[in-house]
Amino acid sequence: MKFTLQNFELKKVLIGLIITVVGLFIVLALRLSGILEPAELSVVDFRFLTRGPLSGIMAVEPIPKDSLDVVLVSLDDESWRLIPYSWPYPRDVWARVVRNLTRAGAAVIVFDIEFDSEDRRSAIGDSIFGESIRYAKSQGVDVVLAVKYIQEKTRIPPDYINYPIQVLRDAGAETGLIGEIKDRDGVTRRALIFSMVTNDSALHLSLPLKAIKYYLDISDDEKLLPFGQGFDYGGLYIPSYQRSNTFIVNFYGPPSNAGPDPPLGPWRTFNRYPVSGVLDDEEFDLKDPLEDIDWMELFFEDGFMASIGMVQESPFKDKIVIIGVAVETQLDLKETPFYNYLGVPQLMPGMETHAHAIQTILDQNNIEELGFTFELIWLVLLSLISFGFLMWLGPVFGGVVLFLIGVAYADISIGMFFGDSLWIFKKLIDLLLTDNFLDILNNPQLIGIPAFGTSVLVPVVTPLLGLLITYGGNILYQFVIERREKKKINNMFSTYVSPKVLEHLQDNPDAFGLSGTKMSATVFFSDVANFTSISENLSAENLAVVLNRYLSPMTEILMSYDGYVDKYEGDAIMCDFGVPMPDPDHAWKACYSAIDQQKRLEILREEIKEEFDVEIFVRMGINSGDVSAGNMGSAQRFQYTVMGDAVNQASRFEGANKQYNSKIMIGEATYQMAKEKLEVRPLDKLVVKGKAIPIDVYELLAKKGELSPEMSKMRKFFEEGINHYWERKWDLALSKFQNATEIISGDGPSLTYIKRCELFKQTPPPDDWQGEFVMTTK
Secondary structure (H helix, E strand, O other): OOOOOOHHHHHHHHHHHHHHHHHHHHHHHHHHHHHHHHHHHHHHHHHHHOOOOOOOOOOOOOOHHHHHHHEEEEEEEHHHHHHHOOOOOOOHHHHHHHHHHOOOOOEEEOOOOOOOOOOOOOOOOHHHHHHHHHHHHHHOOOOEEEEEEOOOOOOOEEEEOOOHHHHHHHHOOEEEEOOOOOOOOOOOOEOOOEOOOOOOOOOEEEEHHHHHHOOOOOOOOOOOEEEOOOHHHHHHEEOOOOOEEEEOOOOOOOOOOOOOOOOOOOOOOOOEEEEHHOOOOOOOOOOOOOHOOOOHHHOOOOOHHHHOOOOOOOOOOOEEEEEEEEHHHHHHOEOOOOHHHHHHOEEEEEEHHHHHHHHHHHOOEEEEOOOOOHHHHHHHHHHHHHHHHHHHHHHHHHHHHHHHHHHHHHHHHHHHHOOOOOHHHHHHOOOOOOOOOHHHHHHHOOOOOOOOOOOOOOHHHHHHHHHHHHHHHHHHHHHHHOOOOOOHHHOOOOOOOHHHHHHHHHHOOOHOOOOOOOEEEEEEEEEEHHHHHHHOOOOOOHHHHHHHHHHHHHHHHHHOOEEEEEEEEEEEEEEEEOOOOOOOHHHHHHHHHHHHHHHHHHHHHHHHHHHOOOOOOOEEEEEEEEEEEEEEOOOOOEEEEEOOHHHHHHHHHHHHHHHHHOEEEEEEHEEEEEEEHHHEEEEEEEEOOOOOOOEEEEEEEEEEEOOOOOHHHHHHHHHHHHHHOOOHHHHHHHHHHHHHHHHHHOOOOHHHHHHHHHHHOOOOOOOOOOOOOOEOOO
């Protein structure tokens, strides 16, 4: 098709070009504001997950683990169980670790543990630890201890390095900076290179760089120098991330000890051994005699096993050995790009992130990052391409072509990370040929491992968003101009009533007068949780589809119980029972409709998740009482609705579900009117925003007689716990709530009260406290 202005109106082209330019500036503003950064970072993680591990059992072309320069020694659950001391361990424990690793041939010993205070367990522990460091240095083994960069606003100067105690420094311990480098989404993708302190021109090197310094015997005269887009250190190039003091770590795989159970797992990215194993020599007794096998004696060339010719090759020989904590209770766990590897959430110990950073630098397996200029060029190009094809081919064929262009750009730009520009098509073929999860594990991956230092990060989100906004903006303009039927969208969610209620309104036209009538009613409110996030992940068209898919069955259920759907507000529903037609059963009907909606949502949630990759969870609030019902507005424009304190409280109950992670909250009035037909549990004595008197609220669990055995057992523990809680018996309450979570893990109300009990144990409520909880937000 020849591109000429005869194919469309000049005005349409000019306005379309203006829309394109405006769209460019919008995307550019979003990019510069940082709003697009989390999405781009998620694409970075996707690259790692698509490439897969470089080392370990799931690597396509696994690097032999013995060729990796780093070995991990972790204070893991096994060590926690076997070491005959409570935490923190006396320093002579760490002294034995240093001595045993030195005897086993380690090249550098690195502690991702701070020793900034004296040993509280032993008066001589620090001296023994210092002697072990001296011994290691006498054998040519350097010991590097972790230090932190600290900022205190009230201090002059406001920052400093928190060094280890002097005894260890005098013994010759070296130091390296540690620091948590998280991106805006909380994921660790980068590592520290250095930091500087006020009034000090020296560069304080990070723990990974200090480990490399002593591993490669880099001279003290060698300085960290700017070079290209990064730094040079002893002939090693370290690319800087956006000209900062950090660099992107090329993670070699998921956490070494995570993954499936043996024999398939764990992932074993790095060789990793427990601290208890390193302590296990002939002089150290572990708690369990059956596991006290003097394992380290196998690797001592000066030990008993060597004297009888049974010494084995040491896994620590000529390695950088990183020692750190890997138990959850110590909270030193990081989310990395491999967090959701094979769909299994797995946190990485902080000590292991240092291992990946060290190995990245030693292998020069750097990740090149294309800068903002490249991003801007492709933003403009794809936006103009989008505009051109739309004008030339129209919205349908143009949309198909632009979709293919977008796929090609994503394919090439993401593929440059692992050197495969056909990865999308290979993955699609692999997906079509794969029947189940085991096949995925057993079939070799189709995407190869890139050579060291060849991975490139190409911006994806900004250019593709430019293409999308240009197309979407122009399509929207054409839709407005060519179709004047936009009013249909405004009427899409009009009020629905059941045939019974409709018949009543037809028989009683006076009900539409501009005056309120006092009536007994039950008011229902529902709202989709995290709807903002859902809407951000869907196009406008898909959002409308999802809302219709959700609102339609919910409306049908409400109407089936004679509910009057008062209004929709986006994803929110307000429905009245007992108006405009009086109904003595309005309380239980409202409750039953909520239960049926939650059941229907269980099916609908899976359907929407599969089709649109979003999940719909809904919070509901129900309250009964006297309301003023009637048409509110003017003679020209009005709507039948209800008003009153009972309405406001129902709305507050819906929002209050957030506090407890509950689904359906009902008030005392509703419970009293319908308790013979309901299964509930007491939830709280709630003081909603704007009120001073507490209200008993309940979580609606099921219709009478339909409560599952597990839920019934859990409810019993919960009710016992909440009674203890109201009596200020925090420990008894905690025990009962924990029992409840053992039956139904993740039970929101139980977890809420566990946190409250723990808080009140530390800071008890005032003497006049009667168990109430005051909400400060709607």
